[in-house]
Amino acid sequence: MNYIASYYGTSLTAIREINGMTDSQVKANKTIKIPIPYNRIKSPLLRSSFEKYSFIPVFYKVKKGDTIYKLFRIYFPRDSNEIKNINSIKTNIIKIDSKLLIGYYPVQHIEKPSTNIVLQTNRNKDTLSLTSDKSKNVLVTVSGAAKTFDSPFEKTEYAYVLSNKIPEHSVVELTNPMSNKKLTGKVIGKIPPGKYPLDILLLLAKNDALDLGFLDLKFFVSVKYYK
Incomplete structure (x- = not known):
């Protein structure tokens, strides 16, 4: 801790x-x-x-x-x-x-510890799914530029997403269009103004971006969510 x-x-x-x-x-x-x-x-x-x-x-x-x-x-x-x-x-x-x-x-910008911290959890893909948000009627598919941000946790149960264009609390399915790797996440807040380009669709924790196969700080991602 x-x-x-x-x-x-x-x-x-x-x-x-x-x-x-x-x-x-x-x-x-x-x-x-x-x-x-x-x-x-x-x-x-x-x-x-x-x-x-x-x-x-x-x-x-x-x-x-x-x-x-x-x-x-x-x-x-x-x-x-x-x-x-x-x-x-x-x-x-x-x-x-x-x-x-x-x-x-x-x-703070600090190095992560070399050993796992107590808060680290194993990602369980069954804890959250796109269909869990199916009470909303319309399935939306959008694509756009994304960037990474520093998260205080090594791993979380699902991906943490910041976005100004996708409604807060939305369950999202993120896809790398190059490898077709997928990851489920949730929009937990908005992108801080003034720090990132206006064309950014979302911010994704660095570890989650790596899970999707993205190695660059900026990348292109496809997103599905219900509204």
Whole structure:
């Protein structure tokens, strides 16, 4: 867990305290909380600040009793119109359990440990499939340019995808058109603005790109998903 703490710029002690842990052992597939200072979360509008770091999106899950005023005057002091525009909110009404993009958090460029970390899990292709999202009616097929991003995990159960053009939470089937290798993934957030070209369809973790047979930092990928 030292690697995770270093990646997020925090300490083992802080992670243990917020999760009520007595040691550094974490079971596979377990979700843990990562304490981060709010003042390090960058506004998506401050594009110049994205040049020197890698960033991950930070979301807030709306709870009962939350209001636009409470969120952006008390919890996250920031211009509420900025957050409303980023999340395409037209009114001051926010739905319970909806996820709002608050900003982006800088993560560290560090070498991965030579041994497997506790959070590493074996990829089980049966845990997620394109048909699991079949409650949506229309199957969409798109192709485009993709790039890689640094992920804090050696392996995850399925591929983590960032995209501005594919709806968040969509289950996607990724295909390398040259080798026909396939991989299932899920869109977990949007691409940080200002850091990547506008023509990029999606970002894919480096290890997932290697699983598909891509060796370059930029490549062409075919994607299927339901909407």
